[in-house]
Amino acid sequence: MGEPVVEQEDVLADVSDDVLVQRAVDGDTDAFAGLIGRHGPQLRALMTRLTGSQAEGDQLAQETFYQAWRELPQLEEGAALRGWLLRSGTRLALTHLRSTRPSDDGRPAAAASGDLAEADVPDGRRARLAALSRVLGALPENDRHCWLLREMGGLDYDEIADQLQLPVTDVRGCLARARASIYTRMEEWR
């Protein structure tokens, strides 16, 4: 029985989220680091798109993971961790946005998001993603947030209304406008 401890590290990369969550609930910080490695990129990306700033996005992603550590024991068995993280992160991001910039409702987020997907070798797929990124970046903030929460955060209409503190009818309106804009402007890519 010489060196099996090293093996365990690799094996943790192999097991399901559920197993890592169980270990984290029991206090295993290595397992939790494994979960951060798996879900950190998407969470940071969504937070960055929501806030328009990578620094703020990273900080919010950190807070989300910190909160996740505390709330993991209450996570229902089998509940998808990724969805849970994206929702919690979204909540934190929107609270953050409300407290730091309460009054720029409706303004297109100029520096918000266009830059991320463009810094790479252009190929068909990359160009399409860059186009979508630009279209999203040009949407009014509420419309953009509704779209991000719906399509990237996986929230339903009621949850979005709750998060954005808007009536559900407004959320429907924002999503309809966002969808129409994106649908029209992305038509050439279909």
Add this chain to the structure above:
Amino acid sequence: MTASDPRTLTCGKTIDELSDYLARDRRPPDPSIETCPECLNALSGLEDLSAWSRELIEDDGRQLGAPSAEWLRGILDSIALEVRSGRDLPVRHPDPRVTIAITEGAVRSLIRSVGGTVPGVVIAGCRIEGDAETPGAPVRVAVTVSLDWRMSAAPAIAGLRDALGAALAEHTELEIVDIGVTVVDVHGSAPEEEQS
């Protein structure tokens, strides 16, 4: 602010209606949509938008690259302050003035480490059941494990039980009456990684 989407297909359906229909997972099936080529075409367009949006976020994640070491350490440092140590389990000492205890968290950590020495086994969760705070009280250990799908279960589980029994006897004074092992998951790398 008006809530209506002016985009209407020539068949009379709106993009909005179709989007709601998609959000309901196309249930109940609506024949007026499912048999209309224009609607089907728009539905596939809407599905593309959703797929591209998810793709964009995944791509963003890749573009962001690995987080800085400080970012990760910031999280791990914070959570280290909230250690889940659980109950204090007594350890006898010849001097009655001395109180020694081992935390439940430490025992769990021991159980995970021992699990790691058994080929094909990864401990998921573990519970220490019974009045473990009272010396000599009967205690049951229940672990859930993920098993490498290439291993046969019975010998792996038997090996785990033996290893756990030995380690717990050596490092704790728990009166273990049973070690329950439940396989809750399987793991093992597939031969090739999927391309993206």
